[in-house]
Amino acid sequence: MINFILDPRTGTPFYRQIIDQIKFGIASGKLKVGEQLPTVRALAVDLKVNLNTVSKAYKELEIQSILETQLGTGTFISKSDFSLSDKERKNKLDQIAMEFLSIAYSYGFTKQDIINKLNNQKS
Amino acid sequence: MINFILDPRTGTPFYRQIIDQIKFGIASGKLKVGEQLPTVRALAVDLKVNLNTVSKAYKELEIQSILETQLGTGTFISKSDFSLSDKERKNKLDQIAMEFLSIAYSYGFTKQDIINKLNNQKS
DNA sequence: TACATTGTAATAGTAATATAGTACAATATT
DNA sequence: AATATTGTACTATATTACTATTACAATGTA
Numbered sequence: 338m339i340n341f342i343l344d345p346r347t348g349t350p351f352y353r354q355i356i357d358q359i360k361f362g363i364a365s366g367k368l369k370v371g372e373q374l375p376t377v378r379a380l381a382v383d384l385k386v387n388l389n390t391v392s393k394a395y396k397e398l399e400i401q402s403i404l405e406t407q408l409g410t411g412t413f414i415s416k417s418d419f420s421l422s423d424k425e426r427k428n429k430l431d432q433i434a435m436e437f438l439s440i441a442y443s444y445g446f447t448k449q450d451i452i453n454k455l456n457n458q459k460s
Numbered sequence: 461m462i463n464f465i466l467d468p469r470t471g472t473p474f475y476r477q478i479i480d481q482i483k484f485g486i487a488s489g490k491l492k493v494g495e496q497l498p499t500v501r502a503l504a505v506d507l508k509v510n511l512n513t514v515s516k517a518y519k520e521l522e523i524q525s526i527l528e529t530q531l532g533t534g535t536f537i538s539k540s541d542f543s544l545s546d547k548e549r550k551n552k553l554d555q556i557a558m559e560f561l562s563i564a565y566s567y568g569f570t571k572q573d574i575i576n577k578l579n580n581q582k583s
Numbered sequence: 584t585a586c587a588t589t590g591t592a593a594t595a596g597t598a599a600t601a602t603a604g605t606a607c608a609a610t611a612t613t
Numbered sequence: 614a615a616t617a618t619t620g621t622a623c624t625a626t627a628t629t630a631c632t633a634t635t636a637c638a639a640t641g642t643a
Contacts, residue, residue, distance in 0.1 A: 342566040348476035348600095350630060358566050365568025376589065387632045392591075409589045409640025430569055432480075434577045437560040439483030443526060444552055452578050454557040455571060473600055499619065510602050515621075532610025532619045 339367060341375075343384050347436065351386050355394035360403065361429065363414060364421040374404070374412045462490060464498075466507050474509050478517035483526065486537060488581070497527070497535045 339362045343351050362368040374380070377395060381388045395412050398404040405415045441451050462485045466474050485491035498506065500514045507514070518535050521527040528538040564574050 339568075340562070340566055342563050344563055348473045350471055352630080353471050361567040361569075367568045377591090378589085389592095389633090390631065393630090395590085406590060407640075408591070408638065411589060411640095429567055430564075430573060430577050433560070433564055433567065433569070434574060434581065435480065435484045435487065437556060437563075438487045438578070438581075439480075441553075441556055442483075442487050443524060444549070444556070446549075446553055446556070448578055448581070450553060451557060451560070452575060454553055455561070455575055455578075458557060458561070458571070475600080500621090501619085511620095512603090512622095513601065516600090518620085529620065530610075531608065531621070534619065 338372075341380065341384055343386070351384070352390050352394040352397070355380075355384075355391060356398055357429070359394070359398060360419075360421060361426070363403070363419055364426065368414050370414050370416050372414045374414070376411060461495075461498075464503065464507055466509065474507070475513050475517040475520070478503070478507075478514060479521055482517070482521060486526070491537050493537050493539055495537045497537070499534060 339358055341355065341358055343354050347354075349357075359368065359374070368374075374395070375383065377388055377391045381391045384391070395404055395406065399406055399412075402415055403419050404412050406412045438448060438451070441448075462481055464478065464481055466477050468474075470477070472480075482491065482497070491497075497503070497518070500511055500518060503514045504511045518527055518529060522529055522535075525538060527535055529535045560574070561571060564571075
């Protein structure tokens with residue numbers, strides 16, 4: 338199960354952030370084949386977005402055969418083998434790191450400040 | 461000087477891609493304090509986007525005190541702002557690191573993934 | 584059989600994104 | 614002083630993203 342998070346600062350549409358997090362969740366092994374995803378309503382409430390936004394994300398992933406939906410039952414990770422390339426994973430990590438590094442810089446922190454903070458943090 | 465590139469496939473708005481690349485340029489040391497950026501018209505022609513799109517990116521970065529603009533002269537990298545108290549800075553760093561981690565987790569990355577990424581990055 | 588839960592669909596309205604075009608104001612250059 | 618270059622501002626238009634609301638259809642459950 339993923340703890341979904343939307344970041345409005347990135348400008349990336351919400352439905353696409355949901356898509357990405359599901360894709361990366363599968364690729365990283367966090368989401369297993371056959372596992373049920375949150376219902377469109379539950380995730381919409383959780384993320385404080387409209388039901389249609391979640392539905393749009395799920396729908397696109399179903400077209401790509403990454404998800405399977407059953408009306409009245411729910412949405413599940415499809416059995417089709419799916420993985421992201423190393424390059425795609427690297428690019429996403431780059432993007433995330435860049436965004437936060439730039440924020441840290443704008444407050445006068447150094448890269449080492451961030452690394453030290455992460456090393457001292459639990460989890 | 462950055463070699464700007466826009467990727468329409470990502471779904472990320474053009475003006476935000478420009479913002480990101482400038483921020484990344486600063487964070488990576490490619491862009492130095494005081495350096496002049498391309499003029500809004502030159503970059504618009506280069507990227508084949510409208511003048512207003514570049515202007516919007518520069519404007520937002522100026523609001524964040526990352527850029528400084530002078531009418532008739534151009535747009536430049538400004539110094540970062542260190543106006544927070546020590547306590548505020550510590551809290552801010554906590555907040556940045558926490559958000560950083562949460563978003564990375566939601567994409568299936570581990571804390572170590574991030575630390576490695578930061579360690580392998582220049583600047 | 585009822586009822587709740589699930590995904591789906593459709594309409595409407597608002598905001599964000601991007602374009603095109605034009606014009607203006609401040610500065611630099613000649 | 615005249616001209617070019619710079620960022621800025623404005624209107625208009627089109628498309629996409631998102632929300633709000635309502636309703637419907639398929640499935641699971643009491």
